[in-house]
Amino acid sequence: MNPIKIVGVVLLVAGIIALAVGHYSYPTKTHEAKIGKLDLQVQKNETVTIPPWVGWIGVVAGVLILVVPIPART
DSSP: OOHHHHHHHHHHHHHHHHHHHOEEEEEEEEEEEEETTEEEEEEEEEEEEOOHHHHHHHHHHHHHHHHSOOOOOO
16 A cells, blocks of 8 residues: 555544544643642643534545556656
């Protein structure tokens, strides 16, 4: 399998995942305090929304790369 087809598969899978999930969350530390031996931290979950058009672009681009024949270089 040539590298361009691998990129097509990766784009297709990433687009499908983006459409299925729609967002992802990750923890961030917002405040930290040290008072003697006491260590306090506040964690907050940040959420990033993935727009549906990003997923559709990945799906369409991946399908096009896999379906459209690419001429061989000489």
